[in-house]
Amino acid sequence: MRAPRTRRIGLCAFAIAASVPSHAYAQTAQSFSVSATVVPGCAVQGVAGSEWGRIDLGTVPGTTTGTIEGELVANGAGIAIECTPGTTASVRADGGEHFEGGARGLRRAGGGARIPYRLMLDGEVEWTTQAVALNFTASLAVQRLPLRASATLPGALAAGRYSDTVRVTISW
Template sequence: MRTDLRAGAEGSVRLFFLLAAGLIASPAGAVTTQSFQVSATIVPGCAVSTDSGATLGTLNFGTRSGVDRAQVSASFVPDGSLSIACTPGVALTMSIDGGRYYASVRQMQRAGGTERVGYRLYSSSSLAANSEIGVNQAVAVTYTNSNNIALPLFGVALLTGFSPTGTYSDQLTVTLSW
């Protein structure tokens, strides 16, 4: 019987020494250092925002006499809530449709009538022929501040001197591409 006790005691002592040796080899609170990779891919893009239901802005030729025979110019005035921002270096272009009353030239129509006044759009304040914006023609939008991009839109109303009184208007759709 003593042999059995002794054999059991020896096994316990061996187990104790193995556990003690393991604790000494890896002390409590040991720190293991590993690394992991963090990455992101940024793709070119733009953000265009306005208030809900707002328009991009207006091109207003002002109040004119019905007998004026002139070309009246105006600059696009963006809506106060319009914001255009792009990833730096993005090639931004805009195109503009013909509006509601296009017939060889964009036209504004008198409210409550059928009379029209023609107008042209330009991408430069010089109003040079080579900066005229054709229907659905892609026009480069250049910018220096990618967080505050302005649309280069200028217009000329073609007053003929035979326009009945009233408010003339048109609605255009601008498409921005990048």
């Protein structure tokens, strides 16, 4: 004798239901990595705009003779350079826009007269165009280059503003 159809359908439904899990499997925890790469680099501290500062030799009468001096940033702080620890940097100044005869010069606006001047590192060593090497360690990540300018006035100078622009380059 044959089994009623409802009984066969019920057994099939039970067999299918038994083979399907009561909940779907989902991974509830996973990890991912976070990383950064630090490369050697340098920056000049406290720089706003395109200039690292200005050396002002003051205002003097055209008949003045003798030496006038000024420093980059008040109280001799100079250029503050910060580099990644372990970096060796090289700092070089060019001869300026009015370099002639092996010397930097302040040129009067509109042309004409020129006043030779010198840049001094630490107030003692003349900084021509040679590179200055700086080594940065974990305990010395910021170094300062105190920078001064010195010009000797011959007297009898035409009135006007005398200036020069020196480009300083840091490489590492």
